[in-house]
Amino acid sequence: MGKKTLTGMALTATMVFLAACSVNMGEGTESKTPEATKSGVAETAKSGEPAATQPKKVVFWHAMGGANTKVVDQLVADYNASQNKIKVEAVFQGTYDDLLSKLKASMGTNDGPSVVQMYEIGSRFMIDSKAITPMQKFIDADKWDISQLEPNIAGYYTLEGKLYSMPFNTSNPILYYNKDLFKAAGLDPAKPPKTFEELKSAADAITKSGKAVGANFAIYGWFMEQFFANQGAEYVNNGNGRTSIATQSLVNTEPGVKVLTWWKDLIDTKAANNLGRKTDDSKKAFSAGQVGMILESTAALKGLVDSASGKFEVGTSFLPKPADAKEGGVVVGGASLWVMNNRPDDEQQATWDFIKFLTTPKEQAYWHVNTGYFPISKKAYDEDLVKENLKKFPQFQTAIDQLHQTKLNTATQGAVMGVFPEARQVVEGAIEEVLNNKKSPKEALDAAEKEITSKIQIYNKTVK
Incomplete structure (x- = not known):
């Protein structure tokens, strides 16, 4: 996906x-x-x-x-x-x-x-x-x-x-970046950011260069799931629903709060902008040279490289993670x-x-x-x-x-739950609330966890 x-x-x-x-x-x-x-x-x-x-x-x-x-x-x-x-x-x-x-x-x-x-x-x-x-x-x-x-x-x-x-x-998702904008901002295009902290610094530099906005991430629940795995963290309990049926969402735990706190800071400091949920809008902004970095599926690579042809050089890097994150990978x-x-x-x-x-x-x-x-x-x-x-x-x-390089474990295998499509929508709603200053990261994710957990438990009873 x-x-x-x-x-x-x-x-x-x-x-x-x-x-x-x-x-x-x-x-x-x-x-x-x-x-x-x-x-x-x-x-x-x-x-x-x-x-x-x-x-x-x-x-x-x-x-x-x-x-x-x-x-x-x-x-x-x-x-x-x-x-x-x-x-x-x-x-x-x-x-x-x-x-x-x-x-x-x-x-x-x-x-x-x-x-x-x-x-x-x-x-x-x-x-x-x-x-x-x-x-x-x-x-x-x-x-x-x-x-x-x-x-x-x-x-x-x-x-x-x-x-x-x-x-x-x-x-799986990777970081796409505009090498030309990196050069214009005084950044080394051969050294893309690997951590949340490095991405923030690079995005700040690009925005301050006046050439473009530093970054944009579409409000996509899949990215949150990936950020959990990249921190070696499980998204639902019971071994990500793999050792036994999941009964509770873990979206409001520290890894999730850390992601949303970082994401909101990018928006608040103008290092990134918010274009909403549509990944196509994020890709269009990147292809037009309006943003320096985006997250997207590997399946989008050919289209993004082709659309940038003759305009700028596209670079790619691993999905970033917090500097202090546990060993993880992508799902x-x-x-x-x-x-x-x-x-x-x-x-x-x-x-x-x-x-x-x-x-x-x-x-x-x-x-x-x-x-x-x-x-x-x-x-x-x-x-x-x-x-x-x-x-x-x-x-x-x-x-x-x-x-x-991803080591297979319950975190990187990915979560399994019967209400996953619905849960993804709930998480996207929580991200929107945070980026639009309606709730704090913890408040939004606590509410999301409660709603998703309720739906998981109803689903499990129905299946039984």
């Missing part, structure tokens, strides 16, 4: 309850008999042709819009051309939020997909729905070598030693692929074959170069396509190094 979650995605207890009522709760109530459906998921024989001779149909629901839709379609076309026993149909379903709503509506019917892309913060819901077959089942049965995956990427989707879904589009964002368990066994097996194809180094290299998302396969970096791309966009080495 690193992709902006749209508002209105809240997983209220009522929605969860309704979804749970329509889900196969693992008791084998769904029919395994293929039949025609309006979604075209099940097999139907062509006129005069035995069904057994037709390729098995796999329907893939995804949320990759814009130029990325074409990349997904090409991956699917490549797979379909590689063999004749399985035919995958990719169906774009809108935003992540739209996709989740459509998936919920399809649960308990034969109208849903064989495999669905779900953003990372929907992981707890997908597991609790009991509507999926864990990826680990296919991995174990096939004796598939899971070590070929990037461990810090697979780690997010692994709970209790089990990989529940296959990582697909993966990103991967994006989405993964989930196999739906109400599909016939042979369809699920066909889906697994498609997923394996997507993980191959060649396909991962193509995916990475054309979208900006990380390859999930370690061997993809050996592909010439990736090597050439790194020569063209050397800034991406920052993202690779940051990912590889």
